[in-house]
Amino acid sequence: MNNHTLPEWTDLRFFLELARAGTLSGASRRLEVEHTTVARRIDRLEAQLGTTLFDRSREGYELTEMGQGLLPHAEAMESAALAATEQLSGNEVSVQGVVRLGVPELFAVRVVAPLMVKMLQSHPDLSVDLLVLPRFANLANREADLGVMLDPPTTGRYMITRLATFRMQLYASPDYLAKHPPIRTQLDLARHDFVDYVQDRLASPELNYLTELGFTPRRRLCCTGMPAQIEAAAAGMGLIMAPPYAVPDDGRLVPVLTEFHAERSFWLAAPTDLYRLQRVRAVWNLLREYAEARPSLFMQTSEPVRPLRVGP
Structure with a gap:
């Protein structure tokens, strides 16, 4: 050359x-x-x-x-x-451009998509590409500008923060519970059917939370994504472990054995150079503030999860 x-x-x-x-x-x-x-x-x-x-x-x-x-x-x-x-272009004061955000499937559907709609109404020059994936976004190859994930990058230059700690808890449909033996202790769970992830297709080892039951569960239906798991459990297939934000508030799933849970964390990560961009930080800050303001999305409380709204 x-x-x-x-x-x-x-x-x-x-x-x-x-x-x-x-x-x-x-x-x-x-x-x-x-x-x-x-x-x-x-x-x-x-x-x-x-x-x-x-x-x-x-x-x-x-x-x-x-x-x-x-x-x-x-x-x-x-x-x-x-x-x-x-x-x-003056974007340091006006949020403009496109932000690619990688988010797990059900979290995107139940939490992030409604939140982005509200944000975009406030920022007419901003656009968001929401990557709703059955895995976690690959930030190393710049598939996304920032991502929500269970396993944050351990090498490379990234900004990383804990977005939320959530509890996976047991749920089942009232119809399933009526037709099967009562569940009073953790030992009773061994007699029940479960809905879970396909074990050799886990997007992260962190999703293997049923191992914390202390026995090998009887997995009757396994799905690569949680949306299908939720629908199967709601139809009476068996017990499911899910975070509160994933559970519809229409009574099709009810809590079971509330003292048992598995705790995990969502992390928010972005390449350091992209984090410097105003539009990326705007999405980053909104996700953090929203998660901090709504702990009931991540931890089971006596209050049902309400329809999502941005702002107080």
Whole structure:
């Protein structure tokens, strides 16, 4: 490469999106261009740098060692470009742009989506891409700007805070309880059916909370996501462990053996460079303030979980 010929930032942006998506079609959707344009830009960048950045296969594009070496430099340029754009456009006082937020499925449906609707009504120039995933968002490949997760990153540069500690507690439908032996102690649970996660598809080891029962539960129906588990338990399939925010307040599920619970924590994380952006911090702060103000979403109380509203 000619020492005086530097890669164009736009080519590096194509490089970043292909590295994150892993396929031409995925990168083209994120960049809103034809997949042939992505391929052409990558070919040009490799020719300019005189090296191969991706291994091509039928499965997709995977970074070579040289590509891995370029990645942090391209991300640093992206961060500087985002920060400069935000500052120059006055976004330090007006929240503008798009924020990609990764959230577990049921938490997104019951808590975050209604909350984002209220927030967006107050910020007409802000948009949110809510990644409702059966797993936790991959912040390392910039799949999301910030994410709610059970296992925060342990390496890399991230801002991390505990969003909430929640209790997984036992619930069952009144119909199930009426047709099965009474539950007075934890030992009685061994005679009952359970609804749980598919054990070899857990998004995190933290979801393996039924091990705390002290025996191997009789799992009659397992689902990869909690929304299906809730519906199955509400239909009378068996007992379920769930946090209060996940349980509908229509009487289809009622608490069982309230002294038994498993405690877990949700963490909020964002790459340090993205956390500096005003729009990312606005979403971050709203999630924190909302979680702190509504402990009944996370710990069972005598009060039912009310319809969600932003503000007092």
